[in-house]
Amino acid sequence: MLRPATATGLTTGHAPFVEEARDRGELYIEQRYDLYSEENHESWRKLYRRLQPRWERYANGHFLKGIEALALSPDRVPRLSDINRRLQPLTGFQAKPVSGYVPGFLFFDCLRRREFPTTITIRPAERMDYLPEPDIFHDVAGHVPMHTERAFADTLVRFGDCAHTAVEMTASIRDPRERARRLTNIIKAMSRFFWFTVEFGLMRGTNGTVAYGSGLLSSYGELEHAIESDEVQRYPVRIEWLINQAAEIDHYQPLLFIVESFDHLFELVDQLEGWMRAGKLDNVAPGLPDIHESDLRSFLDAGHTA
Numbered sequence: 001m002l003r004p005a006t007a008t009g010l011t012t013g014h015a016p017f018v019e020e021a022r023d024r025g026e027l028y029i030e031q032r033y034d035l036y037s038e039e040n041h042e043s044w045r046k047l048y049r050r051l052q053p054r055w056e057r058y059a060n061g062h063f064l065k066g067i068e069a070l071a072l073s074p075d076r077v078p079r080l081s082d083i084n085r086r087l088q089p090l091t092g093f094q095a096k097p098v099s100g101y102v103p104g105f106l107f108f109d110c111l112r113r114r115e116f117p118t119t120i121t122i123r124p125a126e127r128m129d130y131l132p133e134p135d136i137f138h139d140v141a142g143h144v145p146m147h148t149e150r151a152f153a154d155t156l157v158r159f160g161d162c163a164h165t166a167v168e169m170t171a172s173i174r175d176p177r178e179r180a181r182r183l184t185n186i187i188k189a190m191s192r193f194f195w196f197t198v199e200f201g202l203m204r205g206t207n208g209t210v211a212y213g214s215g216l217l218s219s220y221g222e223l224e225h226a227i228e229s230d231e232v233q234r235y236p237v238r239i240e241w242l243i244n245q246a247a248e249i250d251h252y253q254p255l256l257f258i259v260e261s262f263d264h265l266f267e268l269v270d271q272l273e274g275w276m277r278a279g280k281l282d283n284v285a286p287g288l289p290d291i292h293e294s295d296l297r298s299f300l301d302a303g304h305t306a
């Protein structure tokens, strides 16, 4: 039964509607728009208004076009149904509301179906700057505008293909420990690749370097830091670095990688799959991210049902 619409809020860390769904084991949920409180809308407004001038300065052109194509409101938390109505005809992608963390294989498999798992809660107004977990501002204002671009959208689908390839390649390994070890390395490589591109990627622009990574585009402080600071090393992207460099989440990134275009990024994911098939992801450098049991389990389970 639906709870009465008392606008209890959908605030990160305090959203009974989402927490109860999670407790019931429901991953895919609806966006109960009536539950957003005025404070939630105020958080969105503050985040959006503060970042807007920095997007104009530091974001890649496709992102800016995407914001326009989706007609994102600067003032209210967006309705995902409104976004999807505009997004789907462009690339087939849809934002799909979820109750929380989506384990690795399921996440990549969603991308393969052109569904982007989307958090519906928003950070509290007093925590504008740092939030370790994603919220709707990160997911919708940071990620979704990029999904309006064909080559970028196709790149996400290729990540999903890679996850399937990982499952197929390891399904026949008899020794369960070796299978888990091999998958753990592959998941680590894929996570790092995703992190340094989709989340924190830079791109060569006509007037200098711009950002396309969603972690950058949804962070007021880090977006400027990533482009302007002398403390950041920026290198032309190389797959060797993407898969071996530790991904640390608790501070601004000191090392970022530049792609030439989204077609270039697409080719890199092709290359990632080629490397996987050649066994080159079986022994990547140790270090972060730690691969959670739920992520490994999601790949192992996909192998059992394949």
Ligand SMILES: [Fe+2]
Pocket: 134, 138, 139, 143, 199, 214, 215
């Ligand atoms: Fe993200």
